[in-house]
Amino acid sequence: xxxxxxxxxxxxxxxxxxxxxxxxxxxxxxxxxxxxxxxxxxxxxxxxxxxxxxxxxxxxxxxxxxxxxxxxxxxxxxxxxxxxxxxxxxxxxxxxxxxxxxxxxxxxxxxxx
Amino acid sequence: xxxxxxxxxxxxxxxxxxxxxxxxxxxxxxxxxxxxxxxxxxxxxxxxxxxxxxxxxxxxxxxxxxxxxxxxxxxxxxxxxxxxxxxxxxxxxxxxxxxxxxxxxxxx
Numbered sequence: 221x222x223x224x225x226x227x228x229x230x231x232x233x234x235x236x237x238x239x240x241x242x243x244x245x246x247x248x249x250x251x252x253x254x255x256x257x258x259x260x261x262x263x264x265x266x267x268x269x270x271x272x273x274x275x276x277x278x279x280x281x282x283x284x285x286x287x288x289x290x291x292x293x294x295x296x297x298x299x300x301x302x303x304x305x306x307x308x309x310x311x312x313x314x315x316x317x318x319x320x321x322x323x324x325x326x327x328x329x330x331x332x333x
Numbered sequence: 334x335x336x337x338x339x340x341x342x343x344x345x346x347x348x349x350x351x352x353x354x355x356x357x358x359x360x361x362x363x364x365x366x367x368x369x370x371x372x373x374x375x376x377x378x379x380x381x382x383x384x385x386x387x388x389x390x391x392x393x394x395x396x397x398x399x400x401x402x403x404x405x406x407x408x409x410x411x412x413x414x415x416x417x418x419x420x421x422x423x424x425x426x427x428x429x430x431x432x433x434x435x436x437x438x439x440x441x
Contacts, residue, residue: 253429262433263377263421311376319425321367324376 222246224325226312232331235304241297241328245314253322254287254297255311263311269295270318299330307332336360337424339432347440352409354435356422359403366398366405369421371434377421381407412439 225244233239245252254266265279269289289295299306309329313322338357346352365384369377383389383396383405395408405424409416417439422432
């Protein structure tokens, strides 16, 4: 079946602009995660959604970052007033439940000029 | 102490050898353990899951779990150049915690 789908695959934007990254999880997966991975680094947890519960936002690095998940399916990660340090690959993953293995999308490579 | 620790490497082994990747974790209550493979420029791909003490084999891969020692490892037998990647250890209790990964290079 279809895996986790992310769009766009690449995004280049100017410093100070807002960006929106989209994630479409595997059908039936109630848990959805956003991570950030800088070049050569490990995964940095950003935010977690489980069904209709309040999201775990503990990993968001600043108030410029926000995310929502509509209808328990598609999620959008928004970065406002982008900075150069926001340049990274943003990965989305989904799972059937929080303690089940996560399946990753191909990521969005974000470059801030 | 990091919650999930891995040797960053790089670990270099010759083709055909056994590659041994190690991971320790701090939360004794952790219940499920995973290994992901990440090729350069690609996203992590799940390759092994293990939930109970002992060994679990899948083809050339063997995951080993020792909860008393808080240690999980991945063995890759008959290593191939195509196994060259970064291997991420992930440990789950209520949340999934990822190690920083070990970079493996298999030399022809």
